[in-house]
Amino acid sequence: MTFPRPRPSVPGEAFDPLSVLSLDELRRRTSVKWRAYPEDVLPLWVAELDVPLAEPVARALTEAVALGDTGYPAGTGYAEALAAFAAARWGWRPAVEHTALVPDVMLGITEVLKLVTGPGDAVVVNPPVYPPFHAFVRHLGRRIVEAPLGADLRLDHDVLEEAFVRATEGGRPAAYLLCSPHNPTGTVHTRAELERVAESAEAHGVRVVADEIHAPLVLPGAEHVPYLSVRGAERGFALLSASKAWNLAGLKAALAVAGPEAAGDLARMPEEVGHGASHLGAIAHTAALRYGGEWLDALLVGLDRNRLLLGELVDRRLPGVRHRAPQGTYLAWLDCRGLGLGDDPAAVFLERGRVALGSGPDFGTGGAGHARLNLGTSPEVLTEAVRRMAGAL
Structure with a gap:
């Protein structure tokens, strides 16, 4: 099928980052999304967005390259940008002095888990969940304890409580790797849910490590609550990055943030961990957080449109599929x-x-019979993908 070139925004018309690039332009990309499959496949699997770089990010990178500013990262600009962004968007200002630069969110999670658990200790996860949770935890030599989501795709606190008990048997240290917002379900945890998590974790001596990489991508009708902003989360950690919201996965940089009573633990993280982050990555993420808010708001409008479109398409073309927006x-x-x-x-x-699409079984317990679809594309590509899926039946 031939796709028309999406029409860029014009004066008086809202800008939509998802409707700028044509399919031909996207296929010129060399990232994994566009190289893992032959050209006749529409790739809606891995979490990359079909968008151009936000102009403030592109400008910051262009200026850095023009200066030859391609050395090692330094300073706290990224952490300061995150603090300002979090304060403006979520009413929470992480302490810059309780923040550490890490190469990316998953490697940051690994380093934090090293601080609070040892080999053979347990890490609790909520399947179906982002597959690297299982892979990285096992590679680290920790054991997985599962606390599956409920039938409503939300945290099941009774199941989580039981998992905490199993994880800490014999008085061993344990951690809870919380995905917030949750990948792959798109569930956004409420403050009440997170406060209950914090209360239970503290009661059992479990250290919470929250992956909040998708935090800027909360759609109308829901609100992101930073885990470290809730009552009882003082001994927790959070990992954040601009990579998902601004499509910067190839520009490596993320931040580990400690609650006030976990700052001493974070201070034990070896200095060399931060050396794995890219200087250009830190520049790009800082620019996104400081100056990319308008672009992000436009993206959220497009994603909200796409989730509604997908619901309509599934109801009409794939009535045997159950789907919660x-x-x-x-x-x-x-x-x-x-x-x-x-x-x-x-x-x-x-x-x-x-x-x-993303293979459901890869997400662990509860993934069989499911698939994950990436909405971060143009309405034209999304419509054609569902048409093909219906034809496959």
Whole structure:
């Protein structure tokens, strides 16, 4: 199918980052999203956005390259930018002195887990969940204790409580790796839910490590609550980055933030951990947080439109699929068990429909019969992808 070039914004018309680049332009990209599959496949799998760089980010990078400013990162500009952004968006200002530069969110999580657990200790996760949670934790030599989400795709506090008990048997240290907002379901945890998490974790001596990489991507009708802003979270940690919201995964830089009673632990993180972050990455993320708010707001409008469009398309073309519109992220979790496609419907949609989705079983318990779809594309690509998926049936 030939796609028309999306029309860029014009004076008087709202700018939509998702409707700027044509499919031909996107296929010139060399990142994994566009190189993992043949050109006849529409890639809606990995979490990359089909957007141009935000102008403030592009300008900051261009100026750095023009200056030859491509050395090692230094200073606290990134942490200061995050603090200002968090204060403006979420009413929470993380302390810059309780912040550490890390290469990316998952490597930062690994380093924080090293601070509060040892080999063989348990890390609690909520499947179905981002597959690297399992991979990185196991590679670190920690054991996984699962606390699956409830049927409503929200935290099940009774199950979580039981997991905390199992994780700390024998008085061993344990951590809880919280995905907030949750990937792949798009669930945004409420303040009441997070306060209950903090209370339970503190009662059992479990250290909470919150992955908040999707925090800027909360859609209308929901509100991101930073874990470290809730009552009882003083011994917790959070990992944040501009990478998902501004499509900066290839520009490595993230921040680990400690609650006030965890600052001493974070201070034990080796200095060399921060050396893994890219200086250009820190420049890009800082520019995004300081000057990319207008671009982000336009993206959120487009993502809200796309989640509504997907709901309409699924109802009309894929009535056997159950789907809850995500509250956050740009990811949709599709329950395809009613289609009779087996444990991995993404494999069927790829083979028969030439659409690449995230494979449900990769997300662990609760993932069989499901697929994850990336909404961060143009309405035209999204519409064609659902058309192909329907044709695959």
